Amino acid sequence: MSGDVGEITKLLRAASAGDRGASDELFTSVFQELRALARSHRRRWNGNDTLNTTALINEVYLRLANQTLASFQDRIHFFATASRAMRQILINYAERASAEKRGGNALRVTLTGLSLHEDSTLEDLLHIDALLSKLEDTNPRHCRLFEYRVFGGMTIDEAAGALDVSPATVKRDWTVLSAWLFSEMNAKKASQQEGSAS
Amino acid sequence: MILERAAEIFLEAVTLDAETRARFVTDMCGNEPRLLNQVNRLLEAANESEDYFLNLAGKVSLGALATDEKGLPADKVIGQWRLRERIGRGGMGAVYLAERADEQFEQRAALKILPTGLDTDQARARFLVERQILARLVHDNIARLLDGGVTGEGVPFFVMDYVxxxxxxxxxxxxxxxxxxxxxxxxxxxxxxxxxxxxxxxxxxxxxxxxxxxxxxxxxxxxxxxxxxxxxxxxxxxxxxxxxxxxxxxxxxxxxxxxxxxxxxxxxxxxxxxxxxxxxxxxxxxxxxxxxxxxxxxxxxxxxxxxxxxxxxxxxxxxxxxxxxxxxxxxxxxxxxxxxxxxxxxxxxALPVMAKAPSGVYRARKFLARHRLGVAFVAFAVIALSTIAGLAVRSAITAEEQARTVALERDRAEETVDFLISIFDSADPNIAPGEQTAFQILENGRAQIASELSEVPAVQAELLKTMSLAYQSLRLVDESRDVLEQERQIRSAANGEQSTEYADVLIRLAQVTDIGGDYESSLAFAKQALEISEALGDLPGQAAGHTRVGRILHLQGDFDGANAGYRQALELYVRDYGADALQVAQTRSHLGNLLNHQERFPEAVEEFEEALRIRRLHFEGDNSEITEVLLGLASTLKNQGKLDEAEEAYVRAFEMNDRLYGPDNSYNLYVVNGLGLVAQERGQYDLAIDRFEHAIRLIEMHTPGSPNSGFAYANIGKANMLRDRMDLAVPALRNAEAIFEARLPGHWLRGEVRWRLGRCLLETGDYAEAEQLITSGAEVLEERWGSDHKLTRDAQAAAALLHEARSRREQASVPPD
Structure with missing residues (x-):
């Protein structure tokens, strides 16, 4: 067979060209692969419960792309999609964990590997998600940047490639964005403490 | 939200040391407390923020990723069903054990629902497809679909038998x-x-x-x-x-x-x-x-x-x-x-099985692997086995008789395998195995069939038939024809000339001569086969004969004759095999091509679509018979001016052929030519010429000397004229004319080639030859298409131009008074 590019590469190209169906499909496959891989990691659990999301996404990339070398653009697009999928997975998890903690909906699902120090992280995640959803309307580029950096583990240069802006701009945006989000979270925590004190 | 100015001040301030920073911020914010507040909060956060976020994802345990998607609460009621426990997780949905919620009667079932984390358009569509598939399948050995719907939250679900x-x-x-x-x-x-x-x-x-x-x-x-x-x-x-x-x-x-x-x-x-x-x-x-x-x-x-x-x-x-x-x-x-x-x-x-006994197969397979032969050869061996094995089974009546025949045929098939292998093994020892070509092996086999199997003419004839197919798949038309001539002699001696076997070999001869461009012989073979079938009252044989005759008349430009032939064949096939038979599809596809040439486009599209429908009943995925129909459909769409649809169909055919036969296959010759015509219609002449030249390369690679190259050269000539390169058009049209003269002297397209050539020569001032070409070309077209047809009118326009040029020249040669 001549000119055989991998399925994932075809999807990436169609998605980059604005094909909505391909984009959805890509997201679904990446989402499922990430989880499948995480499950297989857990099966051969080696005592280290934390995980390196960047390494995981890389591994998924190699599996899906079947080690055929896609172009730099394809790669960037893949990591962008993976960042979004990772956000979705972590947020789903946080939502569920917090619902279970509240005991509200009587979820009969046992959470495994939920350690104590994680508690606040999960709350933070939910808060971040809410802030990002608000930001989505006014500055979607900032949302993407955050996803790429935080959930996808992209470097400044990679994020610049994905967003098609200069690394200098990305660096500035990232500094402001992270400071702003962090300050918003601080503000919320402060108000919660006040609330519980009174 | 972040204030634009706050961001600017913050970015500047964050690079300064603590002392300068405080002063800078106070200076910049002046008496705007809100601005000052936000800048300060940003500066305060900046110490930790980046590190915090960059480590955030890593703080979540592996469990987050490894855990299931959001589960549904037990006892939740969906439609008429109450969920019990979760019993499975498919790739595309979670499955719960469910019971009837109305408790009118006890029924346990499995309820599958789209996981909430995954509600993309694609996942949803996929989920609905599964539901649709299950709805279609009602079988004792397949879990049944019981119910389906959408939850209050709009998530699709369905309910199946709980097994x-x-x-x-x-x-x-x-x-x-x-x-x-x-x-x-x-x-x-x-x-x-x-x-x-x-x-x-x-x-x-x-x-x-x-x-x-x-x-x-x-x-x-x-x-x-x-x-x-x-x-x-x-x-x-x-x-x-x-x-x-x-x-x-x-x-x-x-x-x-x-x-x-x-x-x-x-x-x-x-x-x-x-x-x-x-x-x-x-x-x-x-x-x-x-x-x-x-x-x-x-x-x-x-x-x-x-x-x-x-x-x-x-x-x-x-x-x-x-x-x-x-x-x-x-x-x-x-x-x-x-x-x-x-x-x-x-x-x-305890009956014999169809699967080939491993010994022979493995030997053959190993041989094939060793010799790196093409698909054609594997096909050769397989066809040889299956045709021989299939022959007698059909004529056996009772089950016992069939079983015996199968056993017998299997033995014979084994012998054939051994025979084939003996051909392989005895291949010329002077040639290193890796260099052994399929062609050489076939040649070798042909000699052996002639010398060693003369006492069993039926087997000999079957093998020759198979070999002709193998040659055909290698596009070795002359060799294929030679082998068929041998088969014809054997059939004539063994079965007599008034036999279905003899008519059958004639039909195949008609086909192979048609591929080679020898239409005259092809027509003669087809007519002879038709006569025999009519004499024998063999309906499918007659239909095959009519189809062949129709096809050759079609190629020679006799459209009405061709139409009649196809229609007769169609009627016979439908009568004998039913409307969904492959033979019907084949004939409809021929008829579609003809109607396309007759400019009866909507009728043509109908025939092609019917042919596609029938073939898709029989084949799934890539198949040469599908690409053949796609090709005709594409051409019709192109002629209707539906260029995008046409191109799409061509590209589908091209890709399918590529997958089926590899790059540079001969089947894509027509596709490439068609793509050239689409480009030409769009005015992309350079691209069109590239494609026509590609077509010529393919012809020269596979069937040198075929009249097809005449068509391709004619196309190149026309495209060059359209982009005003008369100088390049002339050699192409001369090539086309020479090929038509030698191979298809009566074809109407020759008329167009001639007037176009004449039109080009007008530019160079060669009036005598130009006039001769334009006039004779216009006549041919008028005779074929009538004087009102666009093709004729184009030629007449060239003739008018000729007269104008000539009268201008005559005026110029009159000395001024």
């Missing part, structure tokens, strides 16, 4: 079933899958956990989550193209692992793995710890050990059956689960 049972492998072990009993269970799987295939559905995920056996011993097939629907009219993207990459590689066919398009034989392969597992206790190939790339490699190249190497009592037929089901190349497998089932039944009834 209480064990996975088939566990069941066999638990009940200590004999080989015989295990095969009986496999036959139930075959029945269910066969039923699905008949409903145009491929399961694609057959594995023990999807094949449950109930307490009462009934097989139930589950989980059509990645099944594929073969919609005759669904040209849209395959929703499962990514997710078809399975979680259980062990049971997946090599092509599926590689992510290539699959057809029903992928299920044949999976059933082969199931049989292997159930009988030997092991899986054929071990993929433990492999990456996908490694698995693909292994699945594509490693031949699994024979089952008899694990359990010696499985030697022989069962080894052969499984080997045939597990063939790497889908074309080498059983062509349907039905034929796999038949072979298992043959085995159980």
């Amino acid at each position: 209480e049972g064990l996975p088939i492998d566990a069941y066999c072990v638990r009940h200590k079933l004999s080989t015989h009993q295990r095969l009986e269970l496999v036959l139930d799987i075959v029945k269910a899958v066969q039923y699905a295939h008949r409903n145009l559905i491929i399961h694609r995920d057959l594995k023990p956990s999807n094949v449950l056996v109930t307490q009462s011993g009934q097989v139930r097939l589950l989980d059509f989550g990645i099944a594929k629907m073969l919609e005759p009219n669904a040209g849209d993207a395959d929703l499962t193209r990514m997710t078809q990459r399975p979680a259980t590689p062990t049971f997946s066919s090599p092509e599926m692992l590689r992510g290539e398009p699959v057809d029903i034989t992928t299920d044949v392969y999976s059933i082969g793995v199931l049989i292997y597992l159930l009988l030997s206790g092991k899986t054929p190939l071990d993929y433990a710890g492999m990456s996908l790339a490694e698995m693909c490699e292994r699945a594509s190249t490693d031949v699994p050990p024979l089952m008899s190497s694990i359990r010696p009592e499985l030697r022989g037929d069962l080894d052969a059956i499984v080997a045939k089901a597990l063939a790497k190349d889908p074309a080498e497998r059983y062509e349907s689960v039905e034929s796999l089932g038949n072979d298992i039944r043959n085995y159980l009834a």
Whole structure:
């Protein structure tokens, strides 16, 4: 067979060209692969419960792309999609964990590997998600940047490639964005403490 | 929200040391407390923020990723169903045990629902496809669809039979079933899958956990989550193209692992793995710890050990059956689960099996691997076997007689294999094995057939027929014709000239001479065959004759004659074989091409669509008969001016041919030419010429001297004229004229070539030759198309131009007074 590019590469190209169906499909496959891989990691659990999301996404990339070398653009697009999928997975998890903690909906699902120090992280995640959803309307580029950096583990240069802006701009945006989000979270925590004190 | 100015001040400030920073911020914010407040908060956060976020994802435990998607609360009521526990998680949905909520009667069921985290358009569409597939399948061995709908939150779900049972492998072990009993269970799987295939559905995920056996011993097939629907009219993207990459590689066919398009034989392969597992206790190939790339490699190249190497009592037929089901190349497998089932039944009834005895096959396969021969040759061997084996079976009446015949034929087939191998082995020893070409081997075989099989003319003739097909697939038209002439002599002596066999060889001769461009001989062969069939009252033979005659008249430009021929053939075929027969599709496709040339486009499109419909009933996936229809359809669409649709159909045909035959295949000659015409219609002349030249390369590569190159040169000439390159048009048109003169002197297109050539010569001032060419060309077109036709009018316009130029010249030559 001549000119055989991998399925994932075809999807990436169609998605980059604005094909909505391909984009959805890509997201679904990446989402499922990430989880499948995480499950297989857990099966051969080696005592280290934390995980390196960047390494995981890389591994998924190699599996899906079947080690055929896609172009730099394809790669960037893949990591962008993976960042979004990772956000979705972590947020789903946080939502569920917090619902279970509240005991509200009587979820009969046992959470495994939920350690104590994680508690606040999960709350933070939910808060971040809410802030990002608000930001989505006014500055979607900032949302993407955050996803790429935080959930996808992209470097400044990679994020610049994905967003098609200069690394200098990305660096500035990232500094402001992270400071702003962090300050918003601080503000919320402060108000919660006040609330519980009174 | 972040204030723009706050961000600017912050970015500046964050680079300064503490002291300067405080002053800078106060200066910049002046008396705007809100601005000052925000800048300060940002500065305060900046110490930790970046590190915090960059480490955030890593702080979440592996559990977050590894855990299930959001579960639904138990006791939740969906439609008429109350959820109990979760019983499974498919790739595309969560499955719950459910009970009727109205409690009118007790019913347990399995409810499958789209997981909330995954509600993309694509996942939803895929989910609905599964529901639709299940709705279509009502079979004792397939879990039934009971109900379906959408939850209050708008999430789709459906309800199926809840099957209480064990996975088939566990069941066999638990009940200590004999080989015989295990095969009986496999036959139930075959029945269910066969039923699905008949409903145009491929399961694609057959594995023990999807094949449950109930307490009462009934097989139930589950989980059509990645099944594929073969919609005759669904040209849209395959929703499962990514997710078809399975979680259980062990049971997946090599092509599926590689992510290539699959057809029903992928299920044949999976059933082969199931049989292997159930009988030997092991899986054929071990993929433990492999990456996908490694698995693909292994699945594509490693031949699994024979089952008899694990359990010696499985030697022989069962080894052969499984080997045939597990063939790497889908074309080498059983062509349907039905034929796999038949072979298992043959085995159980102690009848001979269809699967080739391993010894010969393995020897042949090893030989083929060693000699790196083409597909043509494998096809040669397979066709030889199947035609010979099939011959006598059809004429046998009773089952016993059939069984005996099968045994007999199998022996004969084995002899044939041995014979073929003897051809291989005795190939010229001076040639290194790797350099042995398929051509040389065929030549060698031809000599041996003549010398060694003279006392068994029936076998000799069958082998010659097969060889002619092999030559044809190598596009060696002359050799193919020679072999058929030999076959004709044998048939004449053995069967007599008034026989269906003789008529049949004539039809094939007509076909091969048509490919070679010798229309005169072709027509003579076809007419002779037709006469014989009429004398014998053989309807299909007559239909074949009419089709052939129609085709040649069509090529020679006699459209009315061709139309009559096709219509007669169509009527005979429909009468004898029914409206959905492949022969009907073939004739409709010819008729479509003709109607296209007759400019009866809507009728042509109808014929093509009907032909496509019929062929898709018979073939799934890539197939040369599909590309043939696509080609005709594309050409009609192009002629109707629907250029985008035409191009799309051409490209589909091109890609399919490429997959079927590899790059530079001769089948794409017509496709490339058609793409050139589309480009020309769009005014992209350079591109058009590139494509026509590509077509000529293909012709020269495969059928040098064929009149087809005349058409391609004519196209190049026309395209050059359209882009005002008369100088380049002249040599192309001269080439075309020479080819037409030699091969198709009476073809109307020659008229167009001639006037165009004349028109070009006008530019160079060669009036005498120009006039002769334009006038004669216009006459040909007028005779063929009438004086009102666009083609004729173009020629007449050229004639007018000629007169104008000539009168201008005459005026110029009158001396001024």
